[in-house]
Amino acid sequence: MISSFKDSYSWLSNMHPCVIQYQGVLFLSLETAYQAAKSGQWELFVNLNGYQAKRLGRKLPLREGWNDMRLDVMRELLALKFSPGTVLAAKLLATGHQKLVEGNTWNDKFWGVCLRTGEGENHLGRLLMEQRRNLMPVVTLGITGHRPQKLGGFGTEVHVKLRKLARKVISHYGPGMVITGMALGWDMAVAQACVDLDVPFTAAVPFKGQESKWLNESQVLYQELLKQAAAIIVVSPGGYSADAMYRRNEWIVDHSTILAALWDGQPNGGTYNCLQYAKTRKIQVVNCWKAYHT
Numbered sequence: 113m114i115s116s117f118k119d120s121y122s123w124l125s126n127m128h129p130c131v132i133q134y135q136g137v138l139f140l141s142l143e144t145a146y147q148a149a150k151s152g153q154w155e156l157f158v159n160l161n162g163y164q165a166k167r168l169g170r171k172l173p174l175r176e177g178w179n180d181m182r183l184d185v186m187r188e189l190l191a192l193k194f195s196p197g198t199v200l201a202a203k204l205l206a207t208g209h210q211k212l213v214e215g216n217t218w219n220d221k222f223w224g225v226c227l228r229t230g231e232g233e234n235h236l237g238r239l240l241m242e243q244r245r246n247l248m249p250v251v252t253l254g255i256t257g258h259r260p261q262k263l264g265g266f267g268t269e270v271h272v273k274l275r276k277l278a279r280k281v282i283s284h285y286g287p288g289m290v291i292t293g294m295a296l297g298w299d300m301a302v303a304q305a306c307v308d309l310d311v312p313f314t315a316a317v318p319f320k321g322q323e324s325k326w327l328n329e330s331q332v333l334y335q336e337l338l339k340q341a342a343a344i345i346v347v348s349p350g351g352y353s354a355d356a357m358y359r360r361n362e363w364i365v366d367h368s369t370i371l372a373a374l375w376d377g378q379p380n381g382g383t384y385n386c387l388q389y390a391k392t393r394k395i396q397v398v399n400c401w402k403a404y405h406t
Contacts, residue, residue: 113211123200126141126236127163132189132193134149137154137155143163144161150172151169183239190240194247204244205247209285213225250288252287253289253291254395255298258374266296280403285372290313292306293315293318293360294316300337302372304337318356365386365389365393369395372400
């Protein structure tokens with residue numbers, strides 16, 4: 113987590129010197145442009161730095177309806193400051209998936225978090241993370257992995273462990289969409305983690321009724337998860353066949369940018385075949401097996 117916009121992270125601060133053109137006017141910092149927008153008296157702020165602009169802004173009346181528009185104005189200004197292809201955009205992307213919090217000592221609980229009390233809505237940090245997401249290439253995270261028999265069984269402990277790992281993987285890659293085949297084991301755990309984290313997922317099922325021979329408890333969970341899927345794709349018509357399973361795996365790979373596997377390293381079985389296909393498609397593969405066993 114980045115908890116303060118100072119020192120090596122001072123460029124995250126609105127006070128950081130950078131030329132921003134807003135409403136046809138050039139300003140010397142985001143804070144300068146924001147204060148000008150706040151009052152609507154653009155010409156008064158043209159040659160001011162952020163600190164000077166903030167002092168002046170405190171003396172001027174607010175535009176009518178300002179509190180209803182301030183978040184949208186800040187969002188626009190951050191998009192200009194961190195526009196694609198700029199050095200600042202590259203630095204923002206380099207923060208990865210770290211949480212950004214404007215910790216402050218001046219008791220600003222709207223834009224940041226007060227370091228003395230730990231209270232605050234952190235709207236600036238949230239908007240910065242939103243802009244970072246906008247800059248990131250959209251990740252579609254495909255899922256492939258073993259059934260419970262190879263993961264330690266069907267017990268609660270295994271289920272909890274799988275779901276915890278799935279949340280970590282999803283949080284790390286920040287996908288715009290997850291694609292899971294909805295098989296027992298790793299697939300289902302990932303679907304549940306998507307629900308936990310409010311991340312959309314596509315259920316790419318090999319054929320209609322793949323759950324029909326499962327235990328009743330698993331069937332109920334399967335149906336509940338399908339109801340929460342952003343989309344359901346039935347890859348093959350008819351019932352079970354080895355070809356239907358292969359086609360499901362290929363569909364997942366063909367529609368993913370990264371494949372998160374839970375593979376034991378053995379050169380056989382459906383997961384191995386899926387990874388081999390991903391290799392031919394030059395899809396990035398991440399094997400989570402070691403993480404699962406640590």
